[in-house]
Amino acid sequence: MLLKQSHKRELPSIDSDALERQSAEQILTWGIKNFHPRLALSASFGAPEGMVLIDMMHRLEPTSRIFVLDTGRLHPATLDLIDRIRDRYGKSVEVVMPHGPDVQAMLNEKGMNLFYESVENRKMCCRLRKVEPMRRFVTELDAYVSGLRRDQNVNRLNTPKVELDVANGGLMKLNPLADWGRDQVMDYVKRHQVPTNRLHREGFPSVGCEPCTRAVAPGAPERSGRWWWEEDGSEECGLHVSDEQEGGLGI
Ligand code: SF4
Numbered sequence: 491m492l493l494k495q496s497h498k499r500e501l502p503s504i505d506s507d508a509l510e511r512q513s514a515e516q517i518l519t520w521g522i523k524n525f526h527p528r529l530a531l532s533a534s535f536g537a538p539e540g541m542v543l544i545d546m547m548h549r550l551e552p553t554s555r556i557f558v559l560d561t562g563r564l565h566p567a568t569l570d571l572i573d574r575i576r577d578r579y580g581k582s583v584e585v586v587m588p589h590g591p592d593v594q595a596m597l598n599e600k601g602m603n604l605f606y607e608s609v610e611n612r613k614m615c616c617r618l619r620k621v622e623p624m625r626r627f628v629t630e631l632d633a634y635v636s637g638l639r640r641d642q643n644v645n646r647l648n649t650p651k652v653e654l655d656v657a658n659g660g661l662m663k664l665n666p667l668a669d670w671g672r673d674q675v676m677d678y679v680k681r682h683q684v685p686t687n688r689l690h691r692e693g694f695p696s697v698g699c700e701p702c703t704r705a706v707a708p709g710a711p712e713r714s715g716r717w718w719w720e721e722d723g724s725e726e727c728g729l730h731v732s733d734e735q736e737g738g739l740g741i
Pocket of ligand 1: 612613620
């Protein structure tokens with residue numbers, strides 16, 4: 491299948507079926523060749539997938555770019571890991587912040603821990619602290635890389651290795667680890683001694699914002715510690731949900 495080009499960007503023609511048969515390294519090599527330096531890895535520093543991709547991309551292109559959405563509510567362990575990555579690879583991590591006045595207005599009106607009170611409040615917080623900063627940042631990119639895997643939850647089952655991200659303005663989104671399993675990720679981490687978030691060793695398979703993540707029992711679904719108080723929670727913050735799925739809001 492040929493993906494349509496964005497009307498805003500000059501993107502190469504893409505045969506997504508052929509890319510689907512490529513390995514993670516091949517997808518990244520293709521992405522770097524076509525898009526670097528207007529390509530960056532979106533890393534949460536709360537999941538080993540992003541750390542694997544940092545390592546892989548750095549081996550392929552030492553000037554490859556990484557960015558992190560600093561929501562203002564990240565765990566100290568996550569902030570520590572950002573600095574460990576800077577030291578280990580000798581490169582900067584681009585920190586993307588929310589729009590201060592918007593967050594300030596939300597907190598003044600709804601309170602500091604508004605997300606526990608309703609799903610609407612939680613989505614508002616995720617939108618202001620994650621989704622909108624991400625959209626602003628990627629306007630300067632032609633493509634970005636994510637660590638999504640199909641077996642992380644039901645929302646991610648159909649994740650392609652390369653897709654057009656319409657919700658974020660029509661840039662390319664590369665998901666090189668789409669067909670990887672957790673064991674494959676952890677095997678890479680071990681073989682290459684990749685730094686990971688220390689909370690993984692304390693029962694957090696996926697680390698998000700401090701107030702919205704908790705440890706889970708061994709063997710529990712990877713993202714079940716996220717927004718645990720929501721009975722029918724999607725386990726998604728809105729960054730990886732299409733406009734179509736959420737009625738045009740992308741949250
Ligand atoms: S995960 Fe929680 S604290 Fe972080 S942006 Fe979403 S609702 Fe806000």
